[in-house]
Amino acid sequence: MIAIILVLLLAVVVSGMLARLSPAPLPLPLVQIGLGALIASVADLSVQLQPDIFFLLFLPPLLFLDGWRIPKEGLFRDKGTILELALGLVLFTVLGVGFLLNWLFPAMPLAVAFALAAILSPTDPIAVSAIAARVPVPKRLMHILEGESLLNDASGLVCMRFAVVAALTGSFSLVSAFGTFLWVAIGGITIGVAVTWSTTRAVGWVTRRLGEETGSQILISLLIPFGAYLLAEHLHCSGILAAVAAGITMSYADQSGQILAITRVRGHAVWDTVQFAANGIIFVLLGEQLPLIVAGAAKAVRETGHHDPVWLIAYVAVITFALAALRFTWVWVSLRFTLARAARRGEKRYVPGLRLVAATSLAGVRGAITLAGVLTLPLTMNDGSAFPVRDLAIFLAAGVIILSLVAASIGLPFLLKNLELPPEPSHQEEEDRVRNAAAEAAIKALEKVQHKMGSGRNDADLYVEVGARLMELYRERIDGRSKIGAEADLARKADAIERELRLAGLRAERDEIYRVARARGTSDEIARKLVREIDLLEARFGPA
Template sequence: MEIFIVVLILLLSIVISNILSRLIPFVPVPLIQITFGIILGVLPTGIHMPLEPELFMVLFIAPLLYNDGKMTSREELWKIKSPVFLMSFGLVLATVLIVGYIIHFMIPDIPLSASFALAAILSPTDAVAVSSLSERIHLPEKIMTLLEGEALTNDASGLVAFKFAIAATVTGVFSFANAALSFFVIAVGGFLVGAVLALIIARLTAFIRRLGLEDATFHVLMQIISPFVIYLVSEELGLSGILAVVSGGIVYSLQSDYSEPIISKLKFVSRSTWSVLIFIINGLVFLILGLQIPDVMSVIFRDDTISNFKVLMYIVVISIVLILLRFIWVYSLWNEKWSVNESIEENPNRFLNSLLTSLAGVRGAITLAGAFSIPFYLENGQYFPQRDIIIFISAGVILLTIFIASFVLPLLVKNKNIEADKNSSKLNQQALKSVMNAAIRLINDETNQENKLAASSLINVCEKIKNDNPIDKEDIKLTIEDRKIEKDIFLLGIRAERKEVRRLLSDNKIPPATYEKIDNSLTKVENCLSKPPIIETLNRMDSIKNFISKFLKKQLNVNPINIKDIKKIKVLTSKAAIYAIKEQINDTNKKASLAVIDHYNDIIRRLTTFTIGEDINNVNKQRSKLHLKALQAERDQVQSLLQNNEINRETALKLRNFINYMEATAIEEQSF
């Protein structure tokens, strides 16, 4: 029961931290989650979770890196393979040697081999931290690809160098030739074993599918256990489990590209499952990182033989040296074609790009997990020298690099993105197409013989939106600049509709049940036009309430509402809305007012032109049902684009406003 309570608290902390990140967007989620972890660890009845490095790596890091391997653009990564190699291996080696000597010079009590170990564990950037920061910081695409490629591969080189340095400290023996050969075997062997295992798993699942087992749950479960199997087998063979899961993820994505179209629904379920899984694991990684901080700090701050000020200065100096060395390395090896992105920047700035790449090299949980894996004793039975200080410095560098990246990078990127404003329309258009394509994929997956007419109609709407680009053009009704005015006009129309339906009720022209039906529909549309996140939750509650209401009415044999009467009343309320809007038209709101009037005229035209029959009603119901599902797919795609750093928050807000507008229309259609 205690374990369940701890897990529940951690999951609630993840939810709350993401809500807070919306309220205070200038603070990134990782910092909020680390802070939550620290608070949970400091409380008298708080959570105390000792970090077990091996379990942490296989349980959290393996699936995260596997997923990163799947999601990383192989084409873009291949184009910059040279800088990725130089950053992942060359920079790690330079960091171990240069920073190691500096650490030993500053802290003579730490032996040179142990100093190399500390430098080695500080050398790898953290893929989890990089991807988390990318949700908020819109770095240029090529720089982000470089950072992701580096983070995927330098973990292995850093950890291997760390293990050799620790072994040299513990045993007092070191051979450069043996270390170099072992490094090559561990790295290349891990990569190959991961690829082979992923290929075997892919072939096995394909064979099972050919036997007729198309159960999505089974296949998704196979995908989820894949990174754990790959990591454990590779580590058992004495190879790099990290490189193994990365290569396994890449091979999986290659296999997925050539999979049969028949499993498109399976891919959709898989994407959704992995999205939830990665969301939870990401949050747990930073929470667990925060939980370790109080214990790490207490060991140092309670030791009277250690100067707290000196240790804090060590953290600052080492962090600055890491950033400076990284900047010099990147700047000296920079090739302009690495950063050229025709859609974003025409004249790459070598200094600024090098600075961005340097500051974005944040350290994360892998560094702390490695530090905690340092043994307590040497081979001769003595305590490992300055183990507590090494762990404390590792934790401090992690926090400081995340803090610098979180608050300094946005200032630099903001200035850099001024040059890209002229291309924002093109990027918005690409994002909108991606969102509409997600909706089309969902509609195609849900299409059957019963709803094919409704599906075809919705797909045509999506294609028209893709071509019109309503989030940037100024000559169509859904212009972003007129969005607020248009929403106000729409709300005015809804108030006029509500006033008209109340008049009909007071004149006894409609029964109370019909009034309630229409009023509820208007309330839902009202919420969609200007809803904060809490309203979305309330809408879900409304859905439950409506289900219960329908069930009770069925059990009590309440007479159903005549749909023909509803449609006639909707025509009357729409005319009332048009009249109210025309009464307040002026030069400022004319464009938005005419757009909303067109919307109401379209409703009247559709309700009065066609004969209302069962077929039409069925098509409308199917269309509304599909439309709401497609809108959720659009929201998921917007979130995915934001998380993958393909759009910034401003574009995401535009897209979400547009989707809310479309949802209001869908809900309104659902009511008649």
């Protein structure tokens, strides 16, 4: 098991290198799937994925981090559009694709078809951003896709849960399902909020009395999503919604500003690594499992009356096209309703063209959540028999992931190239206002500390001199950001020049420290300390 984990992590590292080396803009998930298939062809890792364990290991941290980092301003500004995509589109997809699957595969029970359709409904913005690395997705569209993904992960997987229960029990009650849904949803959200809030309050209480330990703080943040998920599942609520709610609550808890700066810096680095590793392992595992998935799916297809395996590719293409068509239809109709409501209120709204609607539809790429969800389908029914066409369902989900990634990698750059969009609102004035407020608060704090530390001392003049020099830097910053027009542009150019010069000086400092360390002119401990200080300063003055 340890060897398998190390091989998977090494594959994730290698995939990143291969993606950067490729002349064409290959999405990282596709590279990882291909690398996983290559590993399967040369080595038998014998990885047997246990659905419950797989779900627990990968989904809570990924969903938690999505909730933690999603821009709240964009989430609330476009909440109507996001909810229409994350809830309405999911139900539309479940019904449309569910009946299509049942028609394509008579051997697939309707409940299983709905479960697979629900699994295929969540989208993956990480894959979209990887595809659009060379043709950036408009910022507002990306915020909408991120918000949609955050919520449709939960709604899609909750729908899957109901469909699987119906498949196992053979019965389904709409009234009972609605009541259960309310309990599952409200309970999951409440538990996620409560776990994060109570944990952060308890940690804050301990920190105020014993001091802060960076490693413990980061470890606690890693444990919170698992705690919220497990508690919610134990109480028969949605662990998925609990993880999402825990992440959103964590973003508000961060605004208390109680943790140390070094904790935030290291915490972000740890979470970036966790996200990169978890997403990467999921796609490498998909590639590693492809031979078994294809073999099982071919057997299931023969049961439908087709003997040529090429039908598998045809089925994947039909389902992928159906998903894109349903998404295009929903986005177009939803847009018309939004514009009609705006017209009744007398608002003048930007009317997106069909290219932008098509780009929004094509950006509905399936990824890690879809794969994680389909692998959690039960292995057996309640009576001990095999779950119907499970291998075929896994293959179809894997095929849709791959084909949607390929289609988006080809189509998105074409659709987004030279696309005219309304200019994004500038937040420069807001940023300047906040920076000025922070600088004024710093001046007041310096005056207070200067008076406190310098009174009654022989070196009071030194405190006055140093304090005045620091306060002058803050006043220059305020004056530069308070200017308007050409003077403001000149001040910003001066800031950019200052940043470039500071970065050049910091890099020269670091190179010299390394040179002295290599010549044994100082200890490793001192060299690491000085380099760490320079790294933090470089992060401060680096590009935003």
